[in-house]
Amino acid sequence: xxxxxxxxxxxxxxxxxxxxxxxxxxxxxxxxxxxxxxxxxxxxxxxxxxxxxxxxxxxxxxxxxxxxxxxxxxxxxxxxxxxxxxxxxxxxxxxxxxxxxxxxxxxxxxxxxxxxxxxxxxxxxxxxxxxxxxxxxxxxxxxxxxxxxxxxxxxxxxxxxxxxxxxxxxxxxxxxxxxxxxxxxxxxxxxxxxxxxxxxxxxxxxxxxxxxxxxxxxxxxxxxxxxxxxxxxxxxxxxxxxxxxxxxxxxxxxxxxxxxxxxxxxxxxxxxxxxxxxxxxxxxxxxxxxxxxxxxxxxxxxxxxxxxxxxxxxxxxxxxxxxxxxxxxxxxxxxxxxxxxxxxxxxxxxxxxxxxxxxx
Amino acid sequence: xxxxxxxxxxxxxxxxxxxxxxxxxxxxxxxxxxxxxxxxxxxxxxxxxxxxxxxxxxxxxxxxxxxxxxxxxxxxxxxxxxxxxxxxxxxxxxxxxxxxxxxxxxxxxxxxxxxxxxxxxxxxxxxxxxxxxxxxxxxxxxxxxxxxxxxxxxxxxxxxxxxxxxxxxxxxxxxxxxxxxxxxxxxxxxxxxxxxxxxxxxxxxxxxxxxxxxxxxxxxxxxxxxxxxxxxxxxxxxxxxxxxxxxxxxxxxxxxxxxxxxxxxxxxxxxxxxxxxxxxxxxxxxxxxxxxxxxxxxxxxxxxxxxxxxxxxxxxxxxxxxxxxxxxxxxxxxxxxxxxxxxxxxxxxxxxxxxxxxxx
DNA sequence: CGGATTTGTTTATTGGTTGAATTATTTGGC
DNA sequence: GCCAAATAATTCAACCAATAAACAAATCCG
Numbered sequence: 154x155x156x157x158x159x160x161x162x163x164x165x166x167x168x169x170x171x172x173x174x175x176x177x178x179x180x181x182x183x184x185x186x187x188x189x190x191x192x193x194x195x196x197x198x199x200x201x202x203x204x205x206x207x208x209x210x211x212x213x214x215x216x217x218x219x220x221x222x223x224x225x226x227x228x229x230x231x232x233x234x235x236x237x238x239x240x241x242x243x244x245x246x247x248x249x250x251x252x253x254x255x256x257x258x259x260x261x262x263x264x265x266x267x268x269x270x271x272x273x274x275x276x277x278x279x280x281x282x283x284x285x286x287x288x289x290x291x292x293x294x295x296x297x298x299x300x301x302x303x304x305x306x307x308x309x310x311x312x313x314x315x316x317x318x319x320x321x322x323x324x325x326x327x328x329x330x331x332x333x334x335x336x337x338x339x340x341x342x343x344x345x346x347x348x349x350x351x352x353x354x355x356x357x358x359x360x361x362x363x364x365x366x367x368x369x370x371x372x373x374x375x376x377x378x379x380x381x382x383x384x385x386x387x388x389x390x391x392x393x394x395x396x397x398x399x400x401x402x403x404x405x406x407x408x409x410x411x412x413x414x415x416x417x418x419x420x421x422x423x424x425x426x427x428x429x430x431x432x433x434x435x436x437x438x439x440x441x442x443x444x445x446x447x448x449x450x451x452x453x454x455x456x457x458x459x460x461x462x463x464x465x466x467x468x469x470x471x472x473x474x475x476x477x478x479x480x481x482x483x484x485x486x487x488x489x490x491x492x493x494x495x496x497x498x499x500x501x502x503x504x505x506x507x508x509x510x511x512x513x
Numbered sequence: 514x515x516x517x518x519x520x521x522x523x524x525x526x527x528x529x530x531x532x533x534x535x536x537x538x539x540x541x542x543x544x545x546x547x548x549x550x551x552x553x554x555x556x557x558x559x560x561x562x563x564x565x566x567x568x569x570x571x572x573x574x575x576x577x578x579x580x581x582x583x584x585x586x587x588x589x590x591x592x593x594x595x596x597x598x599x600x601x602x603x604x605x606x607x608x609x610x611x612x613x614x615x616x617x618x619x620x621x622x623x624x625x626x627x628x629x630x631x632x633x634x635x636x637x638x639x640x641x642x643x644x645x646x647x648x649x650x651x652x653x654x655x656x657x658x659x660x661x662x663x664x665x666x667x668x669x670x671x672x673x674x675x676x677x678x679x680x681x682x683x684x685x686x687x688x689x690x691x692x693x694x695x696x697x698x699x700x701x702x703x704x705x706x707x708x709x710x711x712x713x714x715x716x717x718x719x720x721x722x723x724x725x726x727x728x729x730x731x732x733x734x735x736x737x738x739x740x741x742x743x744x745x746x747x748x749x750x751x752x753x754x755x756x757x758x759x760x761x762x763x764x765x766x767x768x769x770x771x772x773x774x775x776x777x778x779x780x781x782x783x784x785x786x787x788x789x790x791x792x793x794x795x796x797x798x799x800x801x802x803x804x805x806x807x808x809x810x811x812x813x814x815x816x817x818x819x820x821x822x823x824x825x826x827x828x829x830x831x832x833x834x835x836x837x838x839x840x841x842x843x844x845x846x847x848x849x850x851x852x853x854x855x856x857x858x859x860x861x862x863x864x865x866x867x868x869x870x871x872x873x
Numbered sequence: 874c875g876g877a878t879t880t881g882t883t884t885a886t887t888g889g890t891t892g893a894a895t896t897a898t899t900t901g902g903c
Numbered sequence: 904g905c906c907a908a909a910t911a912a913t914t915c916a917a918c919c920a921a922t923a924a925a926c927a928a929a930t931c932c933g
Binding site: 154175176186189191213214216217218 | 908909910911912913914915920
């Protein structure tokens, strides 16, 4: 119960735009001021919240003391491995990117072990730099373009040519990372989460990432839906033209063959139509009120929009009752890496009690 | 916290096949025997659990007292209105159907007020019969073939010809129902929930209901996913052939035009192919491990299966990594009505503390 | 018939929240 | 310039609920 209330208080602070006082938190959560005081004291002592000297003034009475997430406490290490680059970043509790390292290089020749060793070195640099800055790395998360099981095994990453790679084990061979909890997730899933932090509005949307392949991450009510086996979001292989072009997956008429990175440049109207058909299916099925186009789609957004919206309007049953919002992603190439770091931050924010136990 | 633990104990009893003792519940939940005793006593006093005289015997030691959901406590009133019939049933806490009334008649000429008045009369009979049997109706839920908003307004029910009908208000005009909380939901959604009780295994599946239209209910981890506006599951209007047959919704090539009730009889292979294409989209997107075919599909299941599975095998990206189970629904025409009653039971089971307060 | 064994209850203790009273710090009025 | 009003935060006694451990009850086994 205390654990639950600690998380409740922390979320209230995180979600409030200004710097709430203890009394404001009590009012927002329904807890007593006394209870909030006790909880906040623990969170401050544990290095999750900081009291701000210049509090936001109001009318009469004793001035409140502002509270905010600390920028010197736990931080998340976000990692990404993709066909043509490696990246690592450190994001603190407030969501600020404190370190960022990117290394451009074709990863296909290196193989899994080579790539992960290089990424491990990058991650170690990021960690040391962050810790010199007063941060404590709470864990790491890795984004990969492939299918990942719940326990972090990369089953298959077609564009990297990987199969059954135990990425956490390989990363932990780097001494500086040996003690970290490391999770692995699909790139589109994490990019979807990354976009969530930037999104002010509705926390339910489909994020579509157009790269060489097409992936999607489904955010339902602020949480990533991963599917039973973690393999949700394979929108690239939705059938749009049943007897259409053959796909490398063995089927015919997959979205990827019409709205993949190369088709995007050569036949834009067809890409928009195919995307529109696939996205209509998603909306009909899940009633998602918003769709975010990321990856390679973001720069093409203005040109894709009319074609997609025409199909949505035509094919979505409830189009007349409520509109579907279509918007470009705001994070760009860093989305997956940021989302990865966010999952770590999120685990601390969702269970502050565990962090306090660990921090003593 | 007490509320949470009451629900935990109640769920443990509900989900256990035998009749657990207080000690067995303690072992299963991790709570202390003392705590469980206190909670169980409250649940027994509140008429949710009963102690069974002939307990399941074992080796040595003091014999246990078996516990089970009571069949004389709160019950749910499940209602359904469809094109050619009205139905009402009462389901008790254990899931047993205690009353069942069906009235076959074309509802289109009656209009919303006429149909709901007739349904109200049916519901009143069901309630009185159930209460004579010692049950207490905790609430009612209504299944309709149409789009329903979160607050129970039927926005549009095309096959009934209804628009913007406030069904709860009309039902509450019947004196015997005036005091009941009444919710309304889409027929396919509730049928999906109805199937859940019968399903022993995986609580994540898509239920597809083939009637005049085609609807679907998505059960994710034991919970119905309704979508942001409650309009999820409109699988009938997934595009399977982009330039195909015109649909009454205005689009072309909707699943409904190839796998609706009439096409089902006339062109079975095409229906199977179309269903396979649409279901592949669902699996690629959501990674659902099981699909249940209900409504008019159930009797056709053996003949549809090969065609659907061929498409799934071809078009689902992860088909080689893990299979998708396809099975027929077991409940038949009563699924939606039973699911409706189940939502009421479910609300009691998920928050027994509220019921105890109400029961005194 | 007596010890072993398991169930269920009783009792004292602890963790955590609540509510009322208390202290602290400002604004505003006379 | 001082006092009252207002608001923020803390302290303290009371209470609720879960725990642990001891205890009572009911059965089996030798």
